[in-house]
Amino acid sequence: MGRRDRLISTSILRAIFRTKSKKSNQPGILARILAFFSIFQLALSRYREELFRKLRNEIWGIEEEEYTESFRSPSRSKRTDLVAIGDLGYSGSTFFTTPNSKYLLKSLPRAFEQSFFRNRLLDPYVSHMSSSPTSLLVHITDFLYCPHTSLGALIGTAPSHHIVMENILYGKDSCSQSDQTQWETYDLKPNDYFYPERDIAGGRLAPESVKDRLIDEFPDKIRVGVDEKEDLVAQLNRDTRLLQDANAVDYSLFLVRYPAGISSASNTAIPAPSGKKSPWRTGVRSRDGKWIYRIVLLDFFWAKDALQAKAMTRLVNSYNLFKIGKDHGPMSITTSSDEYRSRFLKMVEGIVEVEDSAGRPSGEIRYPPQETV
Structure with a gap:
């Protein structure tokens, strides 16, 4: 240091x-x-x-x-x-x-x-x-x-x-060096927003090292049971409602996964983060038994009505006025808090996969239809 x-x-x-x-x-x-x-x-x-x-x-x-x-x-x-x-x-x-x-x-x-x-x-x-x-x-x-x-x-x-x-990664250091390399992290935001560093002038506004940190993509699905997905979506609905009410945008879903078969170097269970235990913090096992998932919401410090957000909105409007590339939609930091929340929850729905009654993968939770009177 x-x-x-x-x-x-x-x-x-x-x-x-x-x-x-x-x-x-x-x-x-x-x-x-x-x-x-x-x-x-x-x-x-x-x-x-x-x-x-x-x-x-x-x-x-x-x-x-x-x-x-x-x-x-x-x-x-x-x-x-x-x-x-x-x-x-x-x-x-x-x-x-x-x-x-x-x-x-x-x-x-x-x-x-x-x-x-x-x-x-x-x-x-x-x-x-x-x-x-x-x-x-x-x-x-x-x-x-x-x-x-x-x-x-x-x-x-x-x-x-x-x-x-x-630190949602707590426990990683207790693993052997070879097992530590198998831990994966993803900082996930809705990918359909406009990011000037990535989208303007062919993405030449920032070096690759910066763009690599700008937004992650999860190349797989979070495969869990129906109950786990319902609990996750319901909790994220409650959490993002708080953020929407505060006019917060640009927050992210921090996803950690590691192979279910690894353990600490002392052959004991991998320790969980401090505090009261909850499934998505201690780790949820994937439906096929291959992975352990941990999830938290991060980076909820950007207000839609901040001066910087307003300035970036004017910048995007200037890009569109002078036709720098194609027309650019809202950025994650300039969109409305309700719109960001909607896209964020849609992103979560898209990466969490459950099985239907026939055992086939399904990205949506299908609730039984309500009876009509």
């Missing part, structure tokens, strides 16, 4: 381990001056700490001591550092995992994402998690922010906001 990543890691860990008594002391003038001139190691704090503690302890059943210890090195003789896993997103976010891989940390570099989650989505998110314990919205266990102005945040050398969330 490079110096920049190590300093960012230190900032995050200080915020996690800082006690309430230390937090209650307001920083003096000298401390504020030093904080302003910080380039990489920003002074971070936990946002609405008690609210997130309630989520962890009461709603998801995560023990506080176990959660905190996840951020420590398993060896007391080694320095405690988060594990940097680089830039995994098109947005430029940086990612870390805790030393035990149970939790994933993602930076939110865009101001509109930070304010949308903090001011508009957080309270409905907490209410939804309380009433829907099997929700597939990713579990966000902490939100870290920089409460004071700093040079590093202003010039973008270090992120000022981070979310801590469950």
Whole structure:
């Protein structure tokens, strides 16, 4: 891990381990001056700490001591550092995992994402998690922010906001190296939207390395029983209704699958992510017994009415006005929230396959017709 990543890691860990008594002391003038001139190691704090503690302890059943210890090195003789896993997103976010891989940390570099989650989505998110314990919205266990102005945040050398969330890939590291290569991940969004980086001028607006991260395609089907599909579709209906009501778009279905026959290196069952167990988090076995599937909803931080979304809408209209290529429909980040939800659920229906009563594959759930009076 490079110096920049190590300093960012230190900032995050200080915020996690800082006690309430230390937090209650307001920083003096000298401390504020030093904080302003910080380039990489920003002074971070936990946002609405008690609210997130309630989520962890009461709603998801995560023990506080176990959660905190996840951020420590398993060896007391080694320095405690988060594990940097680089830039995994098109947005430029940086990612870390805790030393035990149970939790994933993602930076939110865009101001509109930070304010949308903090001011508009957080309270409905907490209410939804309380009433829907099997929700597939990713579990966000902490939100870290920089409460004071700093040079590093202003010039973008270090992120000022981070979310801590469950790592749906937890358990992969317990497998042998050869078995780890058999884990597959897919970040799925409706593919019929317009993506300028992919669709304008023959896709020459971005290098292949960027376009490869833009949108995934699942080359197979999720083959499960009727009950599993009904549960999945019903839960996603509830979860995406919350996102639609918040005017969120561009979220994705994060799908993990690995062969059902593999186990951890110690020949025990592959451990599941932390918190209360639910089938699509611990893993649903495919109908043919070949795969284990895990699913969560990710990246629900883009509001349809954000200034950036409005600017991109005008950009698409300009493309169409000057006839740059064919006419371009809405982008995933500029479409309406109800339209995005409809296409998203249609995408899910298309990749989940069940069998009909005759044992033939079917992409749709066929409910018995209602009797007429």
